[in-house]
Amino acid sequence: MKEKIYQSMIELTNGRWSSVILKGFVQSKLSKRIIPSYIKYFNISLQEITSNMDDFSSLHDFFIRHVKNESRPIIGSEKAIISPVDATVEKIGDITAEGIFHVKGKTYTLHNMLGSEKIAEQYVRGKYIVLYLSPAEYHRIHAPVNGKVIRQYVLGKKSYPVNKWGLMYGKNTISGNYRLLTELEMPNNKNCFFIKVGAMFVNSIELTNKSVEWSKGEEVGYFSFGSTVVMFFSEESIEIAATIREGQFLRMGELVANML
Numbered sequence: 001m002k003e004k005i006y007q008s009m010i011e012l013t014n015g016r017w018s019s020v021i022l023k024g025f026v027q028s029k030l031s032k033r034i035i036p037s038y039i040k041y042f043n044i045s046l047q048e049i050t051s052n053m054d055d056f057s058s059l060h061d062f063f064i065r066h067v068k069n070e071s072r073p074i075i076g077s078e079k080a081i082i083s084p085v086d087a088t089v090e091k092i093g094d095i096t097a098e099g100i101f102h103v104k105g106k107t108y109t110l111h112n113m114l115g116s117e118k119i120a121e122q123y124v125r126g127k128y129i130v131l132y133l134s135p136a137e138y139h140r141i142h143a144p145v146n147g148k149v150i151r152q153y154v155l156g157k158k159s160y161p162v163n164k165w166g167l168m169y170g171k172n173t174i175s176g177n178y179r180l181l182t183e184l185e186m187p188n189n190k191n192c193f194f195i196k197v198g199a200m201f202v203n204s205i206e207l208t209n210k211s212v213e214w215s216k217g218e219e220v221g222y223f224s225f226g227s228t229v230v231m232f233f234s235e236e237s238i239e240i241a242a243t244i245r246e247g248q249f250l251r252m253g254e255l256v257a258n259m260l
Contacts, residue, residue: 035053049066063135073253074217075253080259081186081255082142082217083131083256085137085139087137088134089130089246089249089250090130090246091129092128092129092240092244094126094127096125097124099121123193123232129230129256132227133228140252141196143215143216147185148184149214150191181194181195188259190236190260191234198227205222208220238260239260244257
C-alpha cells in the first residue's frame, strides 16, 4: 500500500511545469536568500569551499560549488578505482548470470539499465556499486579511473527521487530515471560503465569534460540536484576494496575497488 501511495503522489507532482518551476526558482537570484538556511539545515562545512559566500548568485550556484583540491586527495595507486563523487554507498554486489542486480529489495536488469541486450551481455557476472548523493553533498562528478571513453549516451525522460524512500517505494527508480551513461576502457583492458542518474524531477546532469581520454580524479561534470551514481564492472575486472561497506560515506577520491 505504501508503495502504491508513494508512486501515485510522485506521479501527481512530477510533471513538466513542476520541474520548470523548481529549476527556475533555484537558478533565480531570489533563491540566494535561502542559502544560509540551506547550509544550516544540512550542516555544510564552509572551510573547504573555494568561493566567498557573496559570490554565489543563486542556490543552484551554491549547489554546484567547487571545493579545494587538498580536501579531496586522490588515491595514487595505478590499480585504484576511486569514488567519483561524495556519496553514501547504497549497495555493492555481484551481477548474476542472468544480468540481474538488486537495490533496496528491488530487482533491476542490465538490459533495462543499459538499454541494450548486446552491451548488457558484457557485464553479466560482474560487479556493481550504487552511490547516493544527498542534497547536502559536493555535486561535482570526477573520473573514477584512467580510461578511454568507448560510448556515451542518454536514456530515460523523467527523474524521480533517488533517496531511500525513492529506492524502496519508487517504480524502476534507477533504470527508469533520466541518466547519462559512459562506458570506459580501463588500463587493465577491461570495461566499466559509469552511470549518472538524475533526480528531484529535473533532468540536470551537465558534462564539463567531453574528451575521449579521462584521467582519474579530473572533473567530468556535475549534478544540479541530489542524485545517484551506478558503476558496473565486467567479470573478473576488479576487486571491491575490503574497507568498503554499505551505508558508508565516501568522499570523492577515496578507494572503492582495485583493478585485477
